[in-house]
Amino acid sequence: MSKFQPLAYYEKPLEAGYKLLPFNFTELAADEYVLTNLVGEHLLLQRKTLNQLVRHQLHSNDPAFNELKSKHFILDKGSNVALDLLALKTRTKYQQLPEFTSLHMFVVTLRCEHSCPYCQVSRQSDDRLTFDMSPETAEKAVEMVFKSPSKTIKIEFQGGEPLLNFERIVQIVSSALIRNETEKRQLQFVIATNLALINEEILQFCKKHEILISTSLDGPADLHNKNRPRPGGNSYELAIKGIAQSREVLGHDNVGALMTTTLASLPRVIEIIDQYRDLEFDGIFLRTLSPYGFAIKTKFFAAYNAEEWLKFYFQGLDYIIEINKRGTHFVEYYATTILTKMLTPFSPGYVDLMNPSGIGIAALIYNYDGDIYASDEARMLAEMGDKKFRLGNVLSDTYKEIMLSDNLLDPLEKSFTASVPMCSDCAFEPFCGAEPVYHHATQGDCVGRKPDSEFCSRNMAIFRFLIKRMKDDPEVKLMFQRWVGR
Ligand code: SF4
Incomplete structure (x- = not known):
């Protein structure tokens, strides 16, 4: 016996007032509900109004009626183009799918001169040359990048510390630029570096090829240096110096920074945000630790739970809201990514918040040994011995075999x-x-x-x-x- 009534029971004729389009709802506060539909439109209704809505008793002169209609929760006789509009918004939401994959991350070396206990990529000490990408692997990986149908290609150099294998970065940039003379994609490069090894020669190369710099900055000096040990204990000083030097050569907006939250960060969100403001960044990404690499081995990941991190995050977000209210534009990037989904028809293309998942579709990772992984986290997992998301190797597999694996x-x-x-x-x-x-x-x-x-x-x-x-x-x-x- 069916658990449901026959379809006709749910399908009311339009003459009866309106039809319900698909939506989900949940209680937000006492007596108040949030409703969302498949394209991410949302609105709030009192319980009484929601009851009337689902029982087809909501009158067209109710103030909620027009909002429900304009956001495609209901359909009435006057909604001639509503379904077409809903289809268009759905297409916009998934527009990145035929345009896969734009982000290609090259792990040019797993070596690093830092020894961060929360390292999620299981870096190797800086004298172990077996963890460098070879010229042959790099060439094959560039070939693979241009098999992607995406009109925009971003190549990001990752590590370890990628500047320890700067020679390979030079080779990959040159090779990609030559290929792009015929491919004509929108090509962009980023180096994710701790900036300890940055120098004038590297910066001039970055300037010539419009390469962006993304660095790590965990907050004030004592916190940053505690999180990110290196010989000399001067990671913070080198990062600050490197940010200034890079901005001077590349331009202020071509240098970004990312922080990672450790147990020691939890009581210090205001200081961390102020550090970013003092350095004239336009925003901050309040990032939680991920369950990979040394973050697991050293128990850094387990040091705080979701509830403790949320307390830190909301305190930070409240502070950022106050900063904006006082007239300074400063954003929190994770909230901005979610708000893009809530307030616009567009998908921000952030791997963690994509559906279908962004693995392989939004990003591919080319490891130093030629192995290809479905995301940065997937290669972090592989360094811990779990190759569940290994898609193949640039030296032995075709693009088709990798994308259809x-x-x-x-x-x-x-x-x-x-x-x-x-x-x-x-x-x-x-x-x-x-x-x-x-x-x-x-x-x-x-x-x-x-x-x-x-x-x-x-x-x-x-x-x-x-x-x-x-x-x-x-x-x-x-x-x-x-x-x-x-
Ligand atoms: S993972 Fe996201 S979509 Fe799934 S139940 Fe949790 S909040 Fe909802």
Whole structure:
């Protein structure tokens, strides 16, 4: 016997008032519900109004009626183009899919002269040359990059510390530029470096080829140097000097920085944000640690839980909101990524918050030994001995074999949030991501049990926070709209 009534029971004729289009909802606060549809439109309704809506009792002169109609939650006789508009928005949301893969990360060496205990890539000491990418591997990897159909190609150099194998960076940049003379893609390069080894020669090369610099900065000197030990104990001093030097040669906006939250960071979010403001950055990405590499071995990852990190994050976000209210534009990048999904029809293309997952689609990783991984986290996992997301090797596999490998297609299909338990019913699904690598790493399963997932609890709390702040304060709503360029 079917658990459901026949279809006709749910399908009311338009003459009766309106039809419901697909949506999910969840309680946000006492008596108040947030509704979302498949393109990420959202609105808030009182419980009474929601009850009337689903029972087809909402009158067309109710103030909620027009908003529900314009955001494609309902369809009435006057909604001639509503379904076409919904289809268009759905297409816009998934427009990056035929344009895969734009980000290509090259691990030119796993060597590093830092010895950060939270290192997620399991770096090797700087004299172990076996962990460098060879010229032949680099050439084959560049060949593979241009097999991607994406019109924009970003090549990011990663490590270890990539400047320890600067020779390989020079080779890859030259080779990619030569290929691009016929390919005509929008080509961009980034070096992710701790800046300890930056010098004038490297900077002039970066300037000539418009290469961006992305560095690590965890906060004030004592915190940064504690998190990021190196011989001489001067990681912070070198990073600050390197940022100034790089800005001078490359331009202020061509140098970015990323922080990682450790246990020692938790009580210091205000100081960390102020450090970024003092250095005249436009924003900060308050990043949690990921469960990979030395972060697991040294127990840094387990040192704080989702609840403790959320306290740190919300304190930081409240402070950033106050900074903006006082007239200074300064953003938090993770919130901005989510707000782009909430307030615009576009997908920000951030791997962790993509659905289908961004593995392989948004990014590919070329490891120093030629192995290709589906994401940066996937290669971090491989360094811990788990090659679940290894897609092949540039020296022995074709592009087709790599992109159609079971190690990519299986997790992509299985983790699609619109069809997995809990996510498929979740009102926040349009803002969230699939994250198969994280769930495999923490639960041994690409889908993951979401009630036990810190990825889920962290994100759900942030979605609720952002929606509530916009509801409670129109000034914050306008501010968030500005953050996403509206
Ligand atoms: S991971 Fe959690 S918050 Fe994200 S869609 Fe799934 S259930 Fe919702």
